[in-house]
Amino acid sequence: MGGADMSGAGMDNGADGSGAADAAGTDPAYGGSVNGGSVNVMSAEGDSVDATSTDDGSVDGLGTWRTWTRATVPADRAAAEAGVRAAYRAAGLPEPERIVWAGSPRAAVSLIRELPDRGACVRDAIRDAPWAAERARLHAELGAGGWSEHWAATGGRLWESTQALVDRIRTGVLEELAGGTTGEEATGVRLLLLEAVLGQHDAPWLAAFAPAGGPFEALTEVCRSAGWWWPYARVAVVSERPVALHQDEAGRLDNGEGPALAYPDGFALHAWRGMPVPADFLTELATLTPVRIHKEENAELRRVMLEYYGYDRYLKDSDAKPLHRDETGTLWRIDLVGDEPLVMVEVLNSTPEPDGTHRTYWLRVPPRTRTAKEGVAWTFGVEAEVYAPSQQT
Template identity: 70%
Template sequence: MRAAGVTDAEQVADGVERWRAAATATGAADRAAAEAGVRLAYRRAGLAEPERIVWAGSPREALRLLRDAHDGDCGPEARGRSVRDAVRSTPWAAERSRLHDRLGPQGWTRRWGVTGARLWETTRQLTDRIGAGLVEGVAGDRAEEAAIRLLLLDAVLGQHDAAWLCAFDTGAGSPLDGLAAVARSAGWWWPYERLAVVCERPVELHRDEAGRLDRGDGPALAYPDGFALHAWRGMPVPAAFLDELAALTPERIRDEENAELRRVMLEHYGYDRYLQESGAQPVHRDETGVLWRIPLPDDEDVVMVEVVNSTPEPDGTSRTYWLRVPPATRTAKEGVAWTFGLAAEAYEPLRQT
């Protein structure tokens, strides 16, 4: 029931924000609520509740439990077949079909646009990165990698299913209320006939303004058992690489053979600082500014325009700005014009600010 005075749009927006909070939640899972949700999801699917629910510190630990168990407590015989399709895929498809029939194609598209679409891209990026990190960190050879990928197909994404759950009816009595309860309380989980393995949520999550994993002084994503991912503005980087960033020099940057890591180094160090400290020479100068070019081995040149703000700061000084421009830029004016989406001949500012 909607509270008095609250519009449909406000209610939808509130629901999106609550699911956004669930998707990015860190800290200990609410184990009691999650286990109740698991059991409810099984019942909603017409299945007997799992005989056991086992907790793992991260998806990595869950995969190790399932992969290494063989005939033990979590082995194939002990856990039975995967019931992911019955627990998640079938009710999911039925709810989407129900909404599509009720709202029509355009209505469903509008509903998705104001709900799940707002969370989809960032959660998809995150789950893709976790999946890749699990394959890289756990698999030792091709056969093992194939086994890990098959186990990942059995996973329900818990909190990271927030985008879809946001678009559906997950209230009490809904076919999806059990799945929603787990998603609000825990991380990824694996449902089998007699066993469910449920993961803790991350203890740390650091992202940039675009929603990409991003941290320069530690893991961007970390779980309580030590499983962690390191990234700089969405790009995966080795943990040891981040330790170097505080002590970078122009020489170390030039010596880096990996072009992608070199770009990370340059971003962290600062292109303007690198220009100033690497002995770079200007290649063009005109009334708009100074064009600088830094050749980099096995990579495109770094080209920047140095411009001075014509409006003085309150203290009377003029601030210098560095604008990165395409490698093919040949003049300072061409570079400045490009930042405005113009050709050089069309850039004739009446007054620079």
């Protein structure tokens, strides 16, 4: 097996096959693992996050908003209800006759379907109209370029991961209440979901606007205090926040040991590195074997199994044969039913660790790769013909 200095650009090409590759905008399908074990930097960000804290020690000044978005402590119901009533008043509307709480967005939608006397949805007056007016004001004040810079420095930093979470919650509610995402019943559920004000998940755009006073102060109070809420002429329905939230460093739902997102009433979403998985699927992960992985017919679930088990470990335990060896390393390949082949280069890092040992890297490379040198060169973004060891540093 050949040696290479893997401390340079090659390892920036999604070396861990997880969040770092995604965050950099590279292709997360290829990556590597170290010393026979998958590199997986995980966090359970949001577990018991205290949403009442206003101490923002973050580098970008968005720590408070980020905390509210990921909060998993019970809602501050008194503060949330005060914010809801203030939001109605700021929109020039009478306060709702009553405020009803639900254990999750799923429970809230179910409840709303049983409230024919709730009156018309007033989301536009409470949330959409103030948002549009403030965005127009900032756009006129800052200009197109200034607005883009402002958004990138504020709400844009929170938007992608928060919106992905919102989309997953909506899909989960659709699947549980309508049995899928198509059909007449699904359309009805989808419309109710679109009537929601997103509470804690409205943090990205509130971070970009949120001037003191007026409707934004009220909306910010609900953002700080509760989950999604639905404003109607006579009734407001407010959802509790989650009790658990597990995300990887790219902000994707991720938990191999239970729900990645869970609400107090039992509504939960399961995922592995952003990939939705059935709840019972996770119980299999601890006892995976190459045979079980090979028999999995669903290509997406098989990829989850491979990531959990470790691509390099799967190659070893499946008795894969080396396809090619040269001075840069060893190229391995194994075919997968209904999916592209698994092709990896095994490389011994020529730069020693502090203890004098040399680490082994497994780099996933495109299926078209035919030589180890071609695979290593690909991780550095160059062709094999121009690749040379001096480029590794």
